[in-house]
Amino acid sequence: MRLLIDMDEVMADAIYRFLEWYERDFGVRYTKDDLAGTKLSEIVPNDHKAIVKQYPHEKGFFKDLPLIENSQEVIEELNNKFDVYIVSAAMEFKYSLYEKFEWLDEHFPFIHWKRRVFCGDKSVTKGDVLIDDHDFNLSVFSGRSIMFTSPHNVHFTKYERLNNWIEARQMFDLL
Amino acid sequence: MRLLIDMDEVMADAIYRFLEWYERDFGVRYTKDDLAGTKLSEIVPNDHKAIVKQYPHEKGFFKDLPLIENSQEVIEELNNKFDVYIVSAAMEFKYSLYEKFEWLDEHFPFIHWKRRVFCGDKSVTKGDVLIDDHDFNLSVFSGRSIMFTSPHNVHFTKYERLNNWIEARQMFDLL
Numbered sequence: 223m224r225l226l227i228d229m230d231e232v233m234a235d236a237i238y239r240f241l242e243w244y245e246r247d248f249g250v251r252y253t254k255d256d257l258a259g260t261k262l263s264e265i266v267p268n269d270h271k272a273i274v275k276q277y278p279h280e281k282g283f284f285k286d287l288p289l290i291e292n293s294q295e296v297i298e299e300l301n302n303k304f305d306v307y308i309v310s311a312a313m314e315f316k317y318s319l320y321e322k323f324e325w326l327d328e329h330f331p332f333i334h335w336k337r338r339v340f341c342g343d344k345s346v347t348k349g350d351v352l353i354d355d356h357d358f359n360l361s362v363f364s365g366r367s368i369m370f371t372s373p374h375n376v377h378f379t380k381y382e383r384l385n386n387w388i389e390a391r392q393m394f395d396l397l
Numbered sequence: 398m399r400l401l402i403d404m405d406e407v408m409a410d411a412i413y414r415f416l417e418w419y420e421r422d423f424g425v426r427y428t429k430d431d432l433a434g435t436k437l438s439e440i441v442p443n444d445h446k447a448i449v450k451q452y453p454h455e456k457g458f459f460k461d462l463p464l465i466e467n468s469q470e471v472i473e474e475l476n477n478k479f480d481v482y483i484v485s486a487a488m489e490f491k492y493s494l495y496e497k498f499e500w501l502d503e504h505f506p507f508i509h510w511k512r513r514v515f516c517g518d519k520s521v522t523k524g525d526v527l528i529d530d531h532d533f534n535l536s537v538f539s540g541r542s543i544m545f546t547s548p549h550n551v552h553f554t555k556y557e558r559l560n561n562w563i564e565a566r567q568m569f570d571l572l
Binding site: 224226307309313314316317319320323324327334335336337338339340341342343345346347348349364 | 399401482484488489491492494495498499502509510511512513514515516517518520521522523524539
């Protein structure tokens with residue numbers, strides 16, 4: 223079985239960086255609870271929105287991101303059992319390319335470069351299962367689409383859902 | 398129709414860089430004719446092989462590569478008619494990621510970031526047609542595989558062949 227796994231909000235905690243940089247720039251620390259069903263650029267004052275949207279286009283945004291809880295150990299277990307590919311829509315952010323590659327080398331060295339994909343539109347990728355936090359990726363995938371829970375997607379009911387990596391052990395019979 | 402197009406030796410002349418750097422390091426200028434059915438690392442003296450193989454892993458190798466003849470104008474014509482995706486096995490060379498992205502921005506700005514893919518093993522990509530110079534990419538592709546002629550592949554007879562970009566106008570009814 224070929225299993226495609228998204229990076230941001232599934233393996234890497236990019237929301238952490240949004241909250242961190244916003245506090246750095248504006249002195250206010252939002253929390254993930256503030257982002258239920260939405261995203262940071264939607265809840266900040268209007269004149270901050272463009273600045274927040276620009277963050278992932280800047281150098282350093284994707285560097286040293288914290289791990290999503292239990293992602294390392296469970297994805298290693300999945301990788302031992304299935305053909306795991308990491309598939310990130312990194313092309314939107316050109317400085318992310320090298321930072322994401324280095325991040326995978328550091329935290330997921332067991333994912334060979336042959337199993338890494340940086341793309342735009344994920345409809346060009348092929349596999350049996352996609353685990354992703356975004357409707358716009360899951361909806362164009364031709365296999366089994368599984369939504370990984372993230373603050374912004376908590377109200378979606380359209381997909382099979384994985385709330386955390388511990389649940390994946392049961393879903394994929396790793397126990 | 399979704400058409401996937403490889404970068405090195407199909408859009409970008411990476412052999413030029415191999416020959417250029419080899420002359421810089423060893424004072425000998427090989428030509429593309431010397432590479433018929435083979436590649437530079439196979440024909441240089443034994444103690445130069447490892448150095449040549451290391452070239453694409455170095456910063457700058459993929460920067461400012463010359464264009465394969467007529468690639469710009471014909472790929473733009475194809476892009477106007479079909480869903481063109483650029484699919485490069487860039488993951489083998491981590492410094493290539495940013496350099497390839499910038500190169501596309503410079504020479505193929507009409508290819509949106511959503512239509513760019515940097516991968517390892519191309520079996521994870523999906524499309525109707527793949528134009529590529531390597532058997533190891535064409536052989537794992539599930540659609541129509543077309544070999545773009547490059548010195549190293551001239552003896553292959555396994556695939557439909559595109560010898561140059563001018564021929565693509567007839568093959569894809571652009572005339």
